[in-house]
Amino acid sequence: MTSPETTTKGQPGLTEAALFACCPRCGSRTLFAGVARFAPRCRICGLDFAAFNVGDGPAAFLTLGVGALVTILAVWLELSFEPPFWVHIALWLPLVVALVIGGLRVTKAALLVREFQMRAEEHRHDGSAL
Numbered sequence: 001m002t003s004p005e006t007t008t009k010g011q012p013g014l015t016e017a018a019l020f021a022c023c024p025r026c027g028s029r030t031l032f033a034g035v036a037r038f039a040p041r042c043r044i045c046g047l048d049f050a051a052f053n054v055g056d057g058p059a060a061f062l063t064l065g066v067g068a069l070v071t072i073l074a075v076w077l078e079l080s081f082e083p084p085f086w087v088h089i090a091l092w093l094p095l096v097v098a099l100v101i102g103g104l105r106v107t108k109a110a111l112l113v114r115e116f117q118m119r120a121e122e123h124r125h126d127g128s129a130l
Helices: 014-020 057-081 085-117
Strands: none
Touching: 014 085, 057 085
């Protein structure tokens, strides 16, 4: 029987992998090929990232959460200081973009790493009758 130390040696923890976009198998920073697009596979160990299905959950969750937060802050700012409209655009537009893109990378990476840790994968029907 293998001990937990030998089965996770070299593998990053969930927080480290999510924050630094690390491959869940080898720990290399090879998870993304674009701003929020997964690489097809790890360039170091060859882990196929396409085998994991993160879906659109992180995008929907972040859009709702960031939208609610920014709306509350914008209403507070308007009622407290009554700034010109351009101040709202200058503040909230870059903040929304940064929070959604940054948060999307972290949550997508966390979900992929968690799927790897739990050995979750797409169901594949082998064609045999039940």
